[in-house]
Amino acid sequence: MRIVDIREHAVPIHSKQRNSRFDFSLMDTSVVAVVSDVIRDGRPLVGYAFNSFGRYNCSAMVRERFGPKLLGAPPELLLDEAGTNFDPARAVECMLQRERNGAHAERCIPVGTLEVALWDLVAKIEQRPLYRVLADRFNDGRFSDRVPVYVGGGWYAPGQTAEDLRREMQGYLDAGYRMVKTKIGGLPLAQDIERIETLLRVVGGGPSLAVDANCGFDRERAFAYAKALAPYGLRWLEEPCDPMDYELYRELAQAYPHPLANGENFSGARELDNFLRYGGFRPGQDVIQVDPPLAYGIGEYVRCLEVSRRFGFGPEAMYPHGGNLMSLHVVAGLGLAACEAYTGVFGVFGGFGDEVSIGEGMATLPQSPGIGFERQPALWAILSQLTEGA
Amino acid sequence: MRIVDIREHAVPIHSKQRNSRFDFSLMDTSVVAVVSDVIRDGRPLVGYAFNSFGRYNCSAMVRERFGPKLLGAPPELLLDEAGTNFDPARAVECMLQRERNGAHAERCIPVGTLEVALWDLVAKIEQRPLYRVLADRFNDGRFSDRVPVYVGGGWYAPGQTAEDLRREMQGYLDAGYRMVKTKIGGLPLAQDIERIETLLRVVGGGPSLAVDANCGFDRERAFAYAKALAPYGLRWLEEPCDPMDYELYRELAQAYPHPLANGENFSGARELDNFLRYGGFRPGQDVIQVDPPLAYGIGEYVRCLEVSRRFGFGPEAMYPHGGNLMSLHVVAGLGLAACEAYTGVFGVFGGFGDEVSIGEGMATLPQSPGIGFERQPALWAILSQLTEGA
Numbered sequence: 001m002r003i004v005d006i007r008e009h010a011v012p013i014h015s016k017q018r019n020s021r022f023d024f025s026l027m028d029t030s031v032v033a034v035v036s037d038v039i040r041d042g043r044p045l046v047g048y049a050f051n052s053f054g055r056y057n058c059s060a061m062v063r064e065r066f067g068p069k070l071l072g073a074p075p076e077l078l079l080d081e082a083g084t085n086f087d088p089a090r091a092v093e094c095m096l097q098r099e100r101n102g103a104h105a106e107r108c109i110p111v112g113t114l115e116v117a118l119w120d121l122v123a124k125i126e127q128r129p130l131y132r133v134l135a136d137r138f139n140d141g142r143f144s145d146r147v148p149v150y151v152g153g154g155w156y157a158p159g160q161t162a163e164d165l166r167r168e169m170q171g172y173l174d175a176g177y178r179m180v181k182t183k184i185g186g187l188p189l190a191q192d193i194e195r196i197e198t199l200l201r202v203v204g205g206g207p208s209l210a211v212d213a214n215c216g217f218d219r220e221r222a223f224a225y226a227k228a229l230a231p232y233g234l235r236w237l238e239e240p241c242d243p244m245d246y247e248l249y250r251e252l253a254q255a256y257p258h259p260l261a262n263g264e265n266f267s268g269a270r271e272l273d274n275f276l277r278y279g280g281f282r283p284g285q286d287v288i289q290v291d292p293p294l295a296y297g298i299g300e301y302v303r304c305l306e307v308s309r310r311f312g313f314g315p316e317a318m319y320p321h322g323g324n325l326m327s328l329h330v331v332a333g334l335g336l337a338a339c340e341a342y343t344g345v346f347g348v349f350g351g352f353g354d355e356v357s358i359g360e361g362m363a364t365l366p367q368s369p370g371i372g373f374e375r376q377p378a379l380w381a382i383l384s385q386l387t388e389g390a
Numbered sequence: 391m392r393i394v395d396i397r398e399h400a401v402p403i404h405s406k407q408r409n410s411r412f413d414f415s416l417m418d419t420s421v422v423a424v425v426s427d428v429i430r431d432g433r434p435l436v437g438y439a440f441n442s443f444g445r446y447n448c449s450a451m452v453r454e455r456f457g458p459k460l461l462g463a464p465p466e467l468l469l470d471e472a473g474t475n476f477d478p479a480r481a482v483e484c485m486l487q488r489e490r491n492g493a494h495a496e497r498c499i500p501v502g503t504l505e506v507a508l509w510d511l512v513a514k515i516e517q518r519p520l521y522r523v524l525a526d527r528f529n530d531g532r533f534s535d536r537v538p539v540y541v542g543g544g545w546y547a548p549g550q551t552a553e554d555l556r557r558e559m560q561g562y563l564d565a566g567y568r569m570v571k572t573k574i575g576g577l578p579l580a581q582d583i584e585r586i587e588t589l590l591r592v593v594g595g596g597p598s599l600a601v602d603a604n605c606g607f608d609r610e611r612a613f614a615y616a617k618a619l620a621p622y623g624l625r626w627l628e629e630p631c632d633p634m635d636y637e638l639y640r641e642l643a644q645a646y647p648h649p650l651a652n653g654e655n656f657s658g659a660r661e662l663d664n665f666l667r668y669g670g671f672r673p674g675q676d677v678i679q680v681d682p683p684l685a686y687g688i689g690e691y692v693r694c695l696e697v698s699r700r701f702g703f704g705p706e707a708m709y710p711h712g713g714n715l716m717s718l719h720v721v722a723g724l725g726l727a728a729c730e731a732y733t734g735v736f737g738v739f740g741g742f743g744d745e746v747s748i749g750e751g752m753a754t755l756p757q758s759p760g761i762g763f764e765r766q767p768a769l770w771a772i773l774s775q776l777t778e779g780a
Contacts, residue, residue, distance in 0.1 A: 022488040054490060060450025098412040100444060101605035102633035102655035105495035215491030243492035244660050247667065265492030270634050277637065278668055 001083070002075035004044070005035040006067035006114070007386045010057035011050075014347050017155035020185025020216030029349065030057040030110075033386040034070075034117040036086070038125055047121025048373050048383045051113040052293050052322040053346050054264070061110035066095045070114065085125050088118040089299045104267035108296045115297025116326055116371075124370040131365060134333025138302050146362040147331045148338035150210070152323050154182025154199065155345060162198050169202040172343060178361030179208045179235060181340075184225065185216035193228055206233035206258075215239045215265070219248055226256040236261040236287045244271075250280030261287035264321035268295045269303040276311040283312030287337075291321035292330055301330060325352055325371050332365050339363065348378035391473070392465035394434070395425040396457035396504070397776045400447035401440075404737050407545035410575025410606030419739065420447040420500075423776040424460075424507045426476070428515055437511030438763050438773045441503040442684050442712040443736050444654070451500035456485045460504065475515050478508040479689045494657035498686045505687025506716055506761075514760040521755060524723025528692050536752040537721045538728035540600070542713050544572025544589065545735060552588050559592040562733060568751030569598045569625060571730075574615065575606035583618055596623035596648075605629045605655070609638055616646040626651040626677045633665075640670030651677035654711035658685045659693040666701040673702030677727075681711035682720055691720060715742055715761050722755050729753065738768035 008030050015024040034047040051058050070078065073094045080087040095111050123130040135143035151172045154165065172180050182199055184192045196211065203209050211234055217225060222240040229237060238261040241248050253260055260281065266272050272290060275281070281288075288308055292301045301320070308317060315336045320327045323342035331339040341363070342350035353376030355366035366372035373383050398420050405414040424437040441448055460468065463484045470477040485501050513520040525533035541562045544555065562570050572589055574582045586601065593599050601624055607615060612630040619627060628651040631638050643650055650671065656662050662680060665671070671678075678698055682691045691710070698707060705726045710717045713732035721729040731753070732740035743766030745756035756762035763773050 021491070024488075026488055055493070055496070056455055060454070064450070065446060098414075098416055100655055101411070101629075103445070103495040103657065104634075105493040105657070106445070106499070109496070239491075242660065244494075244664060246664060265490055267493065267495070270632065274634060274636060274664070274668075278664075 002037050003034055003070055004037050007033045008059045008062040010059045017157055017345055019183050019214040021214055028057045030059045031383055032062055032113050032117050034121055036121055045124045046387050047117040049113050049117035049293055051109050052291050058110040066110050069095050085122050086118055088115045091118050108267040109294050112293045112295055112297040116293045119298055120370040127369045129366055130329040130371050131333035139334050144332050146364055149341045149363045150179035150338055151177045152181050152340045152342055156183055156186040165198055166202055169199055176358035181210040181212055184211045185213040207235050210235040212238040213240045215242055217241050233258055246278035253280035259285050259287055261289055263289035264291050266290050268300045269307045272304050273307045287319050288317050289319050289321045328352055392427050393424055393460055394427050397423045398449045398452040400449040407547055409573050409604040411604055418447045420449045421773055422452055422503050422507050424511055426511055435514045436777050437507040439503050439507035439683055441499050442681050448500035456500050459485050476508055476512050478505045481508050498657040499684050502683045502685055502687040506683045509688055510760040517759045519756055520719040520761050521723035529724050534722050536754055539731045539753045540569035540728055541567045542571050542730045542732055546573055546576040555588055556592055559589055566748035571600040571602055574601045575603040597625050600625040602628040603630045605632055607631050616642055623648055636668035643670035649675050649677055651679055653679035654681050656680050658690045659697045662694050663697045677709050678707050679709050679711045718742055
């Protein structure tokens with residue numbers, strides 16, 4: 001049993017939306033395929049993944065630095081003890097040979113994306129959906145049948161009106177969602193507050209609305225927003241400032257009485273450990289949002305859970321970033337709080353495919369083996385191109 | 391005045407040496423050339439740089455992500471106020487458009503390498519060696535004529551004997567060096583101590599010998615080495631453990647009575663700020679080793695100096711990593727403590743070229759305009775290939 005090929009392709013996301021700091025017009029991602037020699041129904045089993053959003057493609061590093069390590073390794077080094085399946089943890093160990101300590105962000109995306117593709121492959125070999133495999137390995141076999149989801153929406157767009165925003169949010173509610181998130185920081189504070197009041201009238205109340213500043217605030221603006229937002233009792237205030245400015249987070253956590261959120265730009269457990277040690281996050285209240293394919297993969301995500309637990313944060317604090325099938329499996333299999341959903345943004349990379357339905361703020365789960373990208377038709381059209389002829 | 395082309399090439403380093411964690415057999419680097427439309431002696435002025443060592447090439451990001459931003463920017467955006475030269479700080483601002491906060495390590499190398507190449511270009515346009523330009527911009531015009539240097543040597547090599555090591559170190563002394571650094575952690579503690587005693591007999595005493603563990607130790611081994619090394623009063627103990635484990639550094643700084651060193655794996659001022667805030671480093675004693683092309687460039691290095699000063703560390707604490715002409719200019723122009731030198735390692739990328747001579751532990755400075763790679767013949771053979779036909 002071995003990996004016989006690794007393929008990748010950089011795909012533009014073609015998005016016009018904007019957060020507090022920049023537009024996404026140049027954003028792209030890497031789709032990867034890890035091809036095995038395991039033949040099922042006459043074809044090799046393949047694991048797929050892509051590197052979430054908000055960063056850029058990691059194709060060159062997959063192609064030149066990390067893929068060749070997997071392809072060049074003695075095949076048995078990449079297998080589990082029994083030799084009956086691949087072991088993503090061993091694959092990561094192999095990819096991190098001859099790599100420095102520190103500087104994690106340099107490589108956490110290509111390694112994480114390949115690791116998640118390996119999990120897709122592992123679950124396909126077991127002929128089970130990934131969340132069941134993860135539940136067995138990391139959660140004493142427990143998994144959720146349906147998982148809470150919330151919409152990552154409310155982006156800034158050219159010419160957007162209050163009516164546009166109302167219609168967008170009503171659409172989410174009509175589609176079965178109960179909680180939404182909106183961007184803040186792309187307009188002056190007073191206009192952002194108007195925007196939030198518009199949204200609150202649609203979604204019903206603060207606990208159903210989170211806001212996301214995408215690290216856009218300096219100290220002064222962060223405190224101004226914290227003060228102005230406090231009366232609304234919002235679900236959370238996400239990334240108000242530089243995600244690595246632990247001291248500023250600590251001060252904000254002392255001043256702002258409602259939940260804060262951070263983590264989607266962390267490279268893994270080491271950075272999370274430092275953040276929770278110094279950043280003043282409050283157990284039972286604040287929210288952690290590490291994104292598996294952007295942060296060394298699912299194995300590292302499990303280590304993030306261990307780190308979080310040491311600082312008093314259980315699975316109820318964990319809302320992985322990345323509204324996609326990969327995160328949905330992680331939330332379901334590890335019993336986490338909720339999964340983000342991208343509805344109508346990020347093109348073919350948004351959404352959960354045709355096996356998943358939404359209702360009462362919950363998502364059903366896919367039943368296909370692996371992650372189930374095969375049942376997300378527009379995305380599958382791209383992923384399957386990777387392996388034509390394989 | 392504009393940038394008309396950016397060229398890059400990934401070059402293997404062909405090194406057999408080994409530190410505490412891995413060998414360098416697959417190590418490579420990117421050489422970059424930033425071609426301007428400024429014509430001097432009938433040819434366009436070009437800035438050159440490469441991304442130091444110990445990481446890997448950043449070619450794809452130069453080619454696909456950051457180079458195109460510079461080439462696509464309105465030319466005046468990249469110039470200084472007077473419009474008579476390029477402004478590397480504005481170029482960095484341009485390269486960081488549409489980039490996330492956090493995740494610095496992902497991009498600090500390609501941005502830093504391009505930024506240093508721009509400084510080479512800036513100094514060539516001014517027809518002065520780079521250190522004089524840096525002294526004017528950032529150091530009230532003060533610069534050193536000669537700068538202290540120390541040798542980054544003592545690598546582990548296959549079949550190495552004590553006699554080999556003695557001969558290596560004697561060679562450095564004969565070449566005019568007075569202080570050397572050796573690797574530790576690649577052998578069991580007792581053998582490493584024997585190695586250190588061998589070296590001390592050659593170099594004369596603890597203050598002339600630093601040791602570098604390249605982040606190879608866990609907590610237990612870090613404390614074991616700290617305890618065993620303490621009696622020797624070595625110049626410094628470098629990167630004993632994970633560079634981001636601030637808490638472990640803090641504990642080591644309390645236990646180990648001599649200088650510690652860290653910083654070559656930092657991505658810039660943000661990480662340095664956190665490290666100095668939490669890591670227990672002692673002003674007047676410990677050593678900071680940020681490497682400009684690996685950490686957003688020289689402008690960011692100046693910000694690192696500001697951060698350091700806030701925590702009580704002056705230029706005397708600053709020993710930039712990277713034994714090359716780029717670091718030599720930074721040390722001379724900013725008045726820092728000393729520059730590392732690689733003698734006979736890292737192939738054509740080691741050494742300072744034929745304008746620089748070493749004596750009494752000091753290096754003279756190049757007089758060519760810019761960085762002066764043109765006078766480092768073996769390296770220049772590679773760099774000049776980038777711009778054949780330009």
